[in-house]
Amino acid sequence: MKRIYTGKTKDVYELEDGNYLLKFKDDMTGENGVFDPGANTVGLVMEGAGRAGLRLTKYFFERLHERNIPTHYIDADIEQATMTVAPADVFGHGLEVICRYRAAGSFLRRYGLYAKEGQPLDAFVEVTIKDDERQDPPISKAALEMLGILTAEEYDTLERLTKEISQVVKDELAKKGIELYDIKLEFGRLKSNGEVVLIDEISGGNMRAYKDGVYVEPLELERLILGD
Amino acid sequence: MKRIYTGKTKDVYELEDGNYLLKFKDDMTGENGVFDPGANTVGLVMEGAGRAGLRLTKYFFERLHERNIPTHYIDADIEQATMTVAPADVFGHGLEVICRYRAAGSFLRRYGLYAKEGQPLDAFVEVTIKDDERQDPPISKAALEMLGILTAEEYDTLERLTKEISQVVKDELAKKGIELYDIKLEFGRLKSNGEVVLIDEISGGNMRAYKDGVYVEPLELERLILGD
Numbered sequence: 001m002k003r004i005y006t007g008k009t010k011d012v013y014e015l016e017d018g019n020y021l022l023k024f025k026d027d028m029t030g031e032n033g034v035f036d037p038g039a040n041t042v043g044l045v046m047e048g049a050g051r052a053g054l055r056l057t058k059y060f061f062e063r064l065h066e067r068n069i070p071t072h073y074i075d076a077d078i079e080q081a082t083m084t085v086a087p088a089d090v091f092g093h094g095l096e097v098i099c100r101y102r103a104a105g106s107f108l109r110r111y112g113l114y115a116k117e118g119q120p121l122d123a124f125v126e127v128t129i130k131d132d133e134r135q136d137p138p139i140s141k142a143a144l145e146m147l148g149i150l151t152a153e154e155y156d157t158l159e160r161l162t163k164e165i166s167q168v169v170k171d172e173l174a175k176k177g178i179e180l181y182d183i184k185l186e187f188g189r190l191k192s193n194g195e196v197v198l199i200d201e202i203s204g205g206n207m208r209a210y211k212d213g214v215y216v217e218p219l220e221l222e223r224l225i226l227g228d
Numbered sequence: 229m230k231r232i233y234t235g236k237t238k239d240v241y242e243l244e245d246g247n248y249l250l251k252f253k254d255d256m257t258g259e260n261g262v263f264d265p266g267a268n269t270v271g272l273v274m275e276g277a278g279r280a281g282l283r284l285t286k287y288f289f290e291r292l293h294e295r296n297i298p299t300h301y302i303d304a305d306i307e308q309a310t311m312t313v314a315p316a317d318v319f320g321h322g323l324e325v326i327c328r329y330r331a332a333g334s335f336l337r338r339y340g341l342y343a344k345e346g347q348p349l350d351a352f353v354e355v356t357i358k359d360d361e362r363q364d365p366p367i368s369k370a371a372l373e374m375l376g377i378l379t380a381e382e383y384d385t386l387e388r389l390t391k392e393i394s395q396v397v398k399d400e401l402a403k404k405g406i407e408l409y410d411i412k413l414e415f416g417r418l419k420s421n422g423e424v425v426l427i428d429e430i431s432g433g434n435m436r437a438y439k440d441g442v443y444v445e446p447l448e449l450e451r452l453i454l455g456d
Binding site: 114115126129131134138140 | 343374
């Protein structure tokens with residue numbers, strides 16, 4: 001199999017049958033050893049982080065499958081820290097879609113003049129461009145369409161799916177007394193038929209979660225949701 | 229009369245009759261002596277810049293008045309470099325509304341991964357928050373509404389007026405063989421009835437204009453449009 005992409009926290013291989021294999025790494029985004037889901041650099045390496053991320057991803061993708069929410073997920077091998085997925089293309093050079101229930105992170109860095117930390121935000125969806133050099137700028141539906149990154153119809157699908165998926169994750173966390181502040185998703189078009197589906201992963205590294213007012217680290221989140 | 233606001237390029241006074249008086253200064257935004265309409269600092273002082281900006285503003289506001297496009301404009305005194313306007317409140321702490329016909333400036337700084345300098349943009353409207361500390365971040369209609377800065381209806385009015393006003397300016401420049409790349413407008417609610425109207429100024433300092441492929445400086449623009 002051929003490596004087709006090397007990411008910060010995972011690598012992507014193309015399998016003989018045309019499917020893709022995602023290899024989850026123990027690298028986590030952040031700076032100077034401190035985890036930050038919004039960071040653009042690998043900030044720390046934590047043994048078992050890859051497998052923990054995959055276990056959560058498998059769990060959430062299966063919950064989405066039960067609800068007929070389309071994803072690229074096919075299968076996972078926890079021991080190998082690999083996930084088999086249907087091949088999909090990202091929009092442009094990749095977008096991040098964020099759903100926010102409380103103000104934190106880049107939302108406050110941008111709109112701190114009008115928003116307080118932790119303020120409720122009612123499933124607010126925003127899209128940012130994956131562009132490390134330009135600090136992942138936010139982009140509007142109109143700009144995405146004008147620049148040919150996606151169509152207005154695809155944007156609407158992506159926004160609707162984002163709210164549905166985020167609500168599923170929020171409800172799963174709530175069962176364990178954990179509150180979801182925000183979550184970052186990625187979407188793509190299936191190579192087979194162009195359908196807009198959730199891709200990448202859903203793990204502690206993609207979200208901010210709080211329990212009793214205290215931030216829950218990604219590995220701790222996996223333990224709280226799935227047990228040990 | 230009482231000074232109620234000190235801006236980078238103009239000061240605002242309250243008149244006895246309740247109207248406001250804008251005093252145009254010779255300060256221009258930019259850095260290290262180089263003019264930049266997108267800059268947040270006063271970069272240079274140019275004698276006559278205030279009066280030139282006011283002459284253009286008066287000219288454009290009168291053209292808008294002829295077309296029944298609502299503004300805060302009442303009268304201007306070129307010699308004194310002052311403009312009398314109806315009192316209005318800005319949205320939140322102030323917004324900037326940009327209409328783009330070609331890619332330049334902050335649009336490229338944000339979306340340079342997908343856009344080339346000078347690429348046509350079809351009257352693309354975007355709103356940014358006036359917040360020097362956070363580098364004037366762009367903000368979506370949904371976020372503006374959620375944060376209580378303006379209503380969805382006010383946003384639609386503001387977007388429509390922006391396209392109409394920008395087209396008027398674009399046409400005026402075209403008569404002199406000048407091409408408008410982008411223009412930055414400000415809106416407010418009239419204190420009298422809450423109507424959304426154009427406020428502030430329309431001068432060379434608010435736009436990027438090119439003639440025969442060469443950038444036209446603000447003072448030169450005033451000379452080209454109004455003659456000497």
